[in-house]
Amino acid sequence: MFFDNIASLFSNDIAIDLGTANTLVYRKGVGIVIDEPSVVAISVDGKRIIAIGEDAKDMLGKNPEEVRIIKPLKDGVIADFQVTELMLRNLILRAQKKRLLIKPRVLVCVPSGITEVEKRAVRDSAIHAGAREVYLVPEPIAAAIGADLPIHKPQGNLIMDIGGGTTEIAIISLSHIVVHTSIRVGGDKMDEAIVSYLRKRNNIFVGIQTAEKVKMKIGSAYPLEKELRSEIRGRDIITGYPITVEVTSEEIREALSENVTAMIDAVKHLFEKTAPELAADIAERGLILTGGGAQLKGLDKKIQDTVDLPVHVMPEPLTCVLKGCGQVLDNLEDYREVLLKKIES
Template identity: 50%
Template sequence: MSALRADVGIDLGTASVLVYIKGKGIVLKEPSVVAIDQYTNKFLAVGEEARMMLGRTPGNIVAVRPLKDGVISDYSITERMLKYFIQKALGRMWLKPRIIICVPSGITEVEKRAVMEASNEAGASKTYLIEEPIAAAIGAGLDITLPNGNMIVDIGGGTSDVAVISLGGIVVSKSIKTAGDECDEAIIRYIRKRYNMMIGERSAEALKVEIGCAYPFEEEKFMEIKGRNLLTGLPITVKVSSNDMLDALAEPVNEILEAVHEVLEKTPPELSSDISNVGIYLTGGGAMLNGLDRLIEEKTGIPTRLADNAVECVAIGTGKSLDSLAYLEKSMKDSERSKFNR
């Protein structure tokens, strides 16, 4: 396949990468994992194939996630991973694509520059950035250009972004490094303490998806999980309950609740009134934790709903913003000018 040029939106997440091509929609969705041979520095697998290797590789092969807490932790691997995904999604292009990448709202200028440089090195003719809450709101179908308050809680793999949006911009926001990955780690810690058993990341994620909850199920659920007994060193199987998961996830869930509460406290009264009427929207894979919407609604007294297609909201919003490249160009120039005049 070849074409002259494509405009591309990328949700560069800690857990997964989604690529949106203008006119086609989401064409690629892969875990942001890379398997590398340490001796030759050669990529052996990328995406889902590499994810299957996590915790299962021999000494010379490492399966790594080059993004941590929503930002680049290994620049060279991120650049090579991006190049691989862009080429896989686009095929052969005569002209380099223009790319929009979404970033957490709390990202620093240095981290922004790292993302832009990695994208440009990976083959972009020009890279634009959009903040995750803005992209999530657009992807959830909200009209953010109106002078109304919209509240988005976007929970990804590495970060949770809570923001109030009005007139196309973020009025109040908070980004915390507590999200899906932290929930997995909390489950691993709990299982180790409660059952003297060590489990891996993939097993913890399976527990979270199947029986994980932020609010008790009407009927308790159970799931068998295999791991290594820390006392004997031998493999064992344990039946874990949804009530165990409720205890295990209490700390990260409370941190997300505190961020929501903090943003609501700082929201101007007029926008608070809008949010009370319209409600809070949850987006991102982490927002699909069972009962999280119900818990937030109970604690805040504000209607809370999980957006349709929550996992892909950010990627869809990033893709839709491809229609506003001129606006993003102006915003970037205004931002640079304000920094220069400071």
């Protein structure tokens, strides 16, 4: 403990939200220092990083054979350990203003359903990437802290984090997750649903990036006051030529409906597992939405209508988890209870 206190004066401790879609890094006492897509462009032999983050994402679908574009996380967990480690090493180095003698302590947020094997993988990647010690925090707890919910109190706090790979729903009371459910449906599955819908209905093949842009621009879960339209470019399935078609927000809503239903069913499923006292707390306070997927137009209304609960989207849903991680890192002693397990390097 004494060593830790002294060491923290000479190192740049950092917190990382290692997400399927975006990786964000917080440096103690400074704030968010990195916010990039979790995408890596790498040489074919897997040894050399060509680009990371936004630059690598821009290459998706346009890369020559000599360059591989990898999203090292899938469904909220590490799918490619080597590339994750390369990415983490690069981010940890970048996050430190200057390299200090003592390696940083690194706090990483992880999905709450993470297995022991996956925990070890995250820990090993961070250690190999230059961490002195690694702390893990479950993502819904980090989201709740970032949303300023009173997680230490004996009352139910309901949080739903919709990321790229997973949707996690949890009730937190007395600093612990009391009930939890997680589905591997998030923004990525929505993008895939749009690609497949357009292929079947409009005979047009569009890339996943295009689908994501359409989702953000005109995607919705609930009828809009003024329905929207957007032009999209892709390849005609029959002729193979590039074409442009117009799509409407009604069509995109239909494409997304199955995924939206899966998310709402997950909320219902959580309630089936919830004790009546907690349910009463929740009925009063409602559901807090975080994560990029929470920005889907009308999702709050759709959930509110279906499960009959007040629903609030956090003002900056994409950074909420990292904000919570940063708060834990800045006040480790106060938040000991939320750490999954202290892992010594």
